[in-house]
Amino acid sequence: MSHCRKSVRFHKLKIIYIFSTAFLFGFLVSPPGGFSAECPQPRKTAAAPQEFYNKANPLPDSPQNIESGQKLYREKLKPLSCTFCHGEKGDGQGKLGKGLRVKPRNFTCSQTMKSIPDGQIFWTIKSGTSSGMPAYKNLADEQIWQLTLYLRQLAK
Numbered sequence: 001m002s003h004c005r006k007s008v009r010f011h012k013l014k015i016i017y018i019f020s021t022a023f024l025f026g027f028l029v030s031p032p033g034g035f036s037a038e039c040p041q042p043r044k045t046a047a048a049p050q051e052f053y054n055k056a057n058p059l060p061d062s063p064q065n066i067e068s069g070q071k072l073y074r075e076k077l078k079p080l081s082c083t084f085c086h087g088e089k090g091d092g093q094g095k096l097g098k099g100l101r102v103k104p105r106n107f108t109c110s111q112t113m114k115s116i117p118d119g120q121i122f123w124t125i126k127s128g129t130s131s132g133m134p135a136y137k138n139l140a141d142e143q144i145w146q147l148t149l150y151l152r153q154l155a156k
């Protein structure tokens, strides 16, 4: 009997030990921005003017268009690469993005992306945001629509 109680106590200690090491380890290795990207994510972005907001993407979501969009997303665009803020994976955890007060959109979060129409995405890329995203005035409309197609399939 006494042997049995002893082993129960030992078992409890083991559990406490495992939990506290896991916690400490998680604390030490976690990035300053938190454990993961937020989802659903609050949106501070202003709504696009009606004529943009209701625009549908005129391009088909073909593999070629999506690939072109992916290239643009990763390229060195002027003034700044999308990945700088939105991250390689599009989760909003880019190097610069982590430091911004308003967090860049997490494109992998389908709950949030579902609420953003194509025209709103197009307009944001074309005109930027007051929260720190630059306007991409050098991109052709077709390129912006290709980017939009690429972002869309990140949340699928």
Ligand code: HEC
Binding pocket: 042, 043, 044, 045, 046, 073, 077, 080, 081, 082, 083, 084, 085, 086, 096, 097, 100, 102, 103, 104, 105, 116, 120, 121, 124, 125, 129, 131, 132, 133, 134, 136, 147, 151
């Ligand atoms: C300097 C950092 C930065 C860069 C570079 C950047 N963004 Fe953003 N982006 C943001 C911030 C900040 C927001 C706004 C989040 C908010 O207002 O809630 C945002 C929002 C967005 C949104 C969401 C719009 C909405 O209505 O919710 C889209 C789409 C987007 N960016 C696409 C892009 C694309 C594509 C590129 C590259 C061509 C890019 N961004 C480059 C910081 C950046």
